[in-house]
Amino acid sequence: MKKQSARRSTHLAWSALSIVVLVAAWQVAASFSDPRLLPGPGRVGATLVAAGLDGSLFTNIGITLARVFASFVLAMTIGSAIGIALGRVVLLNRFFDPWLILFLNLPALVIIILCYIWLGLTEVAAIIAVAINKIPNVAVTLREGGRALDRDLLEMASVYRIGRWRTLRHVILPQLTPYFMGAVRSGLALVWKIVLVVELLGRGSGVGFVIGSAFQLFDVSTILAYALAFVAVIQMIEFLILQPCERRLNRWRR
C-alpha cells in the first residue's frame, strides 16, 4: 500500500514537471513571436479569467457538454445494441458488415453536412450527426465483446433457467464491461471533437461556435483559452467519473 502511494506521488510529480516544462516552452516560443499569432500563457490566462468572470466560458462549455452527453448516450445505446447483435448472430454480421465498413469510413464532415441539409440547422440534426459518427466505432468494439462471450457461462444460465433478464444482467453485461469501457474512453475523446465541428458549422452557441467566431476575428487567445478549458473538463470527467467507475466494476478481479 505504502509503496503504491509512493509510486503514485512520484508519478504525479513527473506529470507536474512535464506540464511546467510545456508552459515554459510555450512562454519562450511566445516571446519570440507576434503576440497576435501566439499569445503567451499570461495573456491566454487573462482571457480565460475574463471569459470566466462574464460567465460566457461556463455557459458555452455547459452547452457543449450537454451536446456531448446527449450524442454520447445515443451513440453508446444504439452502437452497443447493434454491436452485440452482430457479435451474436453470424448471419446478421455477414449481411451488415459492409454497411459498417461504409459508415466507419465516411468522413465526419460529410455526415455532419448531410444531416444539416436533410434535417435542417437544428439541435436534433447536430446531435444525430455526432451520434452517427460514433455509432460504428461502438458497434465494432461491442461486436468483439459479443463474440467473446463465455459459452460455458451461458450454458450454465440456460440449465439453471435464470431467465433473460438475469442472464443479461449477471452473465452477459459484466463480460461486456471492458469492451463498453473501451468504447466509452475512445468515445469521449472522439465525440467532443466532433461536437466542436458541428457547432462551428451550424450552431449559434457552444465552444465550437466561440472558436469559430474567434477565428473570424483572428483572436488566437480566445481559441487557446477555450480549448484548454475544455481539455481540462474532459480530463476531469475521466478522473472523477470514468476511473472510479472502472475501479468499482473491476473489484472482483484478483
Place this chain on the structure above:
Amino acid sequence: MAAMTGLEIEIDDKTYAPLASAPTRRIFDGFQLTVDPGAFVCLLGPSGIGKTTLLNMISGLDTDYSGRIEFRGEPRPRMGYVFQTPRLLPWRTVLENILLPLPSTEAARRTAVNLLTDMGMSDTQDIYPERLSLGMQRRVALARAFALEPDILLMDEPFVSLDETTADKLRDLLIEMLAQRPVTVLFVTHDSRDAIRMASRIIVLSGSPAHAVKDIQVGLSHGERLDKGAIEAFRGRFLAQSQ
C-alpha cells in the same frame, strides 16, 4: 416431500459434425438407460467416450440428436448440473452465485446462507470465486446445485483435478448432503473410486459408439464405503478388467 424424479433415456443416434480432418464419429447408437427415482447412478467410462455429451443432452443444452429423454414424475424437473469446471460467475460473490437461480426472496436468501453454513463455507459468502481454491470453487458449484432443491442432479466429474484429500472431503460432503436432501443423481466419471464410494448403481461404458458393458448394484454399507480396503476389494472384484 415431493415424489422423486426418474429418468428414461433412449438415444438412437448422436453424431458430431466432423471437425476439420477428423472423420465423423458416432458417440451413441441405440443407447438405453433407465434411472430409478432416488437412485445414485454412476456412469463410468474413459474420457472421450461421451459422458459430457450425454449429460448435455439430458440437461437440454444439446438437442441435436435423435431419440428421446423423458423424466418420470416431473415432466420438467428442476435440474442441478455440476459441470466439469465450476462455471461460477467471477464478478459475483459466492452468495450471489448461489442466489442466481433462486427467486429473489428473503426465504431463498436464508436457504442459501444456511446451505453455505451446512457446507462449512459461511465465511466465504462475500468472497469473489477466483480468490478461492479450486476445491472451494467446486464446493460452491455443489452448493448452487443443491440450493434450488433439484429434482434431479447431474454431475460431471465434479472432483476431477483435485488432490486426493480435497476430493475425499468433497465426496464425504456430497454423501452427507444427499442424506439430508435426497435427490436422484446421475454422476459421470472416469474414476472408479468416485463411483464405488457413492453410487447405488454403477454402469460401465465402453466402445465407440458407447454402450454399457456392465451394470452393477453396489451393495456396500455406509461403513464399507469409507474403508479404502473394502473399496479396493470391490474394485478388484467387479471393475478390474474394465479399467
